[in-house]
Amino acid sequence: AMSAVMSRARERRVNQGIFISGMTGSGKSRMAELLAKPWRRVVFIDPTRSFEDVDLRASTLAEASEFLKTRWLNKPFRLAVSFHDEDDYPRFFAAFARLAVGTFGRADNVLLVMDEVDMWSSPRKVEKSVSYLLRYGRHFGVCWIAVCRADVQTHRDVRMNATEIVVFRQGMLSPELKQMIQDAGIVRGESLTMPARLKKWNHSGDASEGEHYVALPEPFGDWRPTWEGLAKVREGH
Numbered sequence: 001a002m003s004a005v006m007s008r009a010r011e012r013r014v015n016q017g018i019f020i021s022g023m024t025g026s027g028k029s030r031m032a033e034l035l036a037k038p039w040r041r042v043v044f045i046d047p048t049r050s051f052e053d054v055d056l057r058a059s060t061l062a063e064a065s066e067f068l069k070t071r072w073l074n075k076p077f078r079l080a081v082s083f084h085d086e087d088d089y090p091r092f093f094a095a096f097a098r099l100a101v102g103t104f105g106r107a108d109n110v111l112l113v114m115d116e117v118d119m120w121s122s123p124r125k126v127e128k129s130v131s132y133l134l135r136y137g138r139h140f141g142v143c144w145i146a147v148c149r150a151d152v153q154t155h156r157d158v159r160m161n162a163t164e165i166v167v168f169r170q171g172m173l174s175p176e177l178k179q180m181i182q183d184a185g186i187v188r189g190e191s192l193t194m195p196a197r198l199k200k201w202n203h204s205g206d207a208s209e210g211e212h213y214v215a216l217p218e219p220f221g222d223w224r225p226t227w228e229g230l231a232k233v234r235e236g237h
Contacts, residue, residue: 016230017134017144019158021151022168027201027212031166032113032145038231039111040076043068043096045089046115047082054080061088065095072099073107089120093129100140109141109233117146121155134161143230151177164223167214169198184216192216 018035022028029050036042044051057080058064064081071077083089100110112133114120120127126134134157137144146162148154150172159165159177167177173195185192192214201212209220 016138016227017146017162018164018166018227019151019162020145020147020166020168021149021154021170022195022213023149023170025200026168026170026198027207028147028166028168029115030201031168031207031213032115032147035145035227036111036113038228039109040231041071041108041110042078042113043110044078044080044113044115045092046080046113047086047089047119048116049080049082050115051080051113054078056080057082059084061085061091061095064092068096068099073103086119090127090129093120093127093133097129097132097137097142100137100142104140107141109143109230111231112137112142112144113147114144115147116149117158118148118153121146121158123152123155126155126157131157134158141233143227164218164220164227165216166220167195167198167216168212169200170195180216181214187217188219 020028020031033051033053044054049057055078056067058067059082061083064079067077067079081092083092096112114130120130133142133144134146146154146158150170151159152172152174156176159174165177165180167181181192181194193210195214198214199212201207207213209215215223
């Protein structure tokens with residue numbers, strides 16, 4: 001039988017978001033980069049400077065805002081946000097949400113990649129604009145990838161609003177995510193590997209499901225075409 005946790009996760013599939021978690025060096029940032037590749041318009045929230053394929057790395061809120069203003073409606077862009085002042089991140093999330101809502105239907109979908117998402121969504125508290133983007137972003141053409149080292153370090157809003165969850169090697173799991181892995185295995189008729197037993201994804205070849213990561217609720221290969229299709233959706237057409 002499917003648990004209430006998995007049922008709720010499936011009801012929220014309108015939010016096209018991905019949650020990726022795994023210990024340092026397990027492959028999660030590489031996976032996020034791979035999933036961002038088909039998108040024309042990407043913003044990387046990158047406090048640890050993990051992402052390299054970008055047009056601009058903004059270190060101030062003014063620089064990031066100016067760049068988006070000139071590119072938002074008609075040009076492709078890959079912006080990395082690595083602010084010197086941590087207080088600029090919440091302001092940027094709020095400005096980004098306003099921009100997406102205000103121009104909805106006049107631009108392509110945009111992808112927001114949030115690395116170290118636990119900086120803005122601890123187990124007990126979520127930054128208001130981050131919560132808004134996780135819950136309602138898709139309605140305004142914003143899809144998202146949230147990345148962190150362990151799901152226990154971040155808020156359940158991140159897990160529960162993700163359409164797909166990709167778990168790399170890690171020792172600590174929330175009871176909720178453990179249950180979701182077991183449920184996905186039941187639905188798919190297979191026994192899914194628990195994350196503590198996964199191998200690190202080294203630099204040769206592609207990551208293998210079941211060996212380097214667990215994807216749920218759907219197998220990675222079944223779900224990925226939908227994700228890549230969203231990268232090509234033009235709003236208002």
